[in-house]
Amino acid sequence: MLIIxxxxxxxxxxxxxxNTIVDELQHEEVAVISQDSxxxxxxxxxxxxxxxxxxxxxxxxxxxLLVSHLKELKKGxxxxxxxxxxxxxxxxxxxxKTLPKKVMIVEGILILTNPKLRKMCDIKxxxxxxxxxxxxxxxxxxxxxxxxDIDEVLNRYQTTLKPMHQQFIEPTxxxxxxxxxxxxxxxxxxxxxxxxxxxxxx
Ligand SMILES: Nc1ncnc2c1ncn2[C@@H]1O[C@H](COP(=O)(O)OP(=O)(O)O)[C@@H](O)[C@H]1O
Ligand SMILES: O=c1ccn([C@@H]2O[C@H](COP(=O)(O)O)[C@@H](O)[C@H]2O)c(=O)[nH]1
Numbered sequence: 001m002l003i004i005x006x007x008x009x010x011x012x013x014x015x016x017x018x019n020t021i022v023d024e025l026q027h028e029e030v031a032v033i034s035q036d037s038x039x040x041x042x043x044x045x046x047x048x049x050x051x052x053x054x055x056x057x058x059x060x061x062x063x064x065l066l067v068s069h070l071k072e073l074k075k076g077x078x079x080x081x082x083x084x085x086x087x088x089x090x091x092x093x094x095x096x097k098t099l100p101k102k103v104m105i106v107e108g109i110l111i112l113t114n115p116k117l118r119k120m121c122d123i124k125x126x127x128x129x130x131x132x133x134x135x136x137x138x139x140x141x142x143x144x145x146x147x148x149d150i151d152e153v154l155n156r157y158q159t160t161l162k163p164m165h166q167q168f169i170e171p172t173x174x175x176x177x178x179x180x181x182x183x184x185x186x187x188x189x190x191x192x193x194x195x196x197x198x199x200x201x202x
Contacts, residue, residue: 001104002122002200003106004122004197005124009128009131010165012134013180013182014108017125030101032105033098033110035061036086036153037084040083047088056164061114066114069098070117074100079096082094111170113168122198124193
């Protein structure tokens, strides 16, 4: 099994890069684990309390569960990946059965902050886009797809996204084997990553 970790700031293009890689590979060869599925279970809190959570701090992620799931997959066992709702800011209670594949992609803003997870990744990638680009993309995406309004996104950006990015996410660039510049759709860099994956699969 080849485990590929893909990190980078919110709105940087991680999901877009992952989807492009997955589209090129055979379906039976690749599966994706999203860090977002592993936000801590906060069912004990009210909706209003959940909106106050700092979702960009490493402590917001249940890394123990994520690492144990990856270990199970490495052993050849299927796992039940929690399904997360950005609208509810909580796990839905549903799970997605995820089977072990030759290539497992683990994607998320904070995945390279965790030493155990870093150690499990065979290839570590950081997708970089400038902060203004990321903010514009995040604004559009969160309003169109995640039920937010402009004030909420901008307030969260100033109070948590920007400081957490600077403190925890940007510094993990140093752990990356490959940094993909993604201010524009960088097909050349993604092609190179695909070639590396295919070589490793042979
Ligand atoms: N290079 C790019 N140029 C313009 N828009 C992009 C680019 N990459 C991604 N997007 C768009 O920006 C938004 C955030 O991208 P996404 O891949 O979800 O980022 P991430 O997973 O890092 O948060 C999405 O709506 C996506 O379609
Ligand atoms: O309930 C939640 C949980 C997380 N977020 C935000 O999502 C991003 C991470 O997702 P990306 O797809 O990588 O952008 C993170 O910045 C959190 O602030 C949320 O809004 N609500």
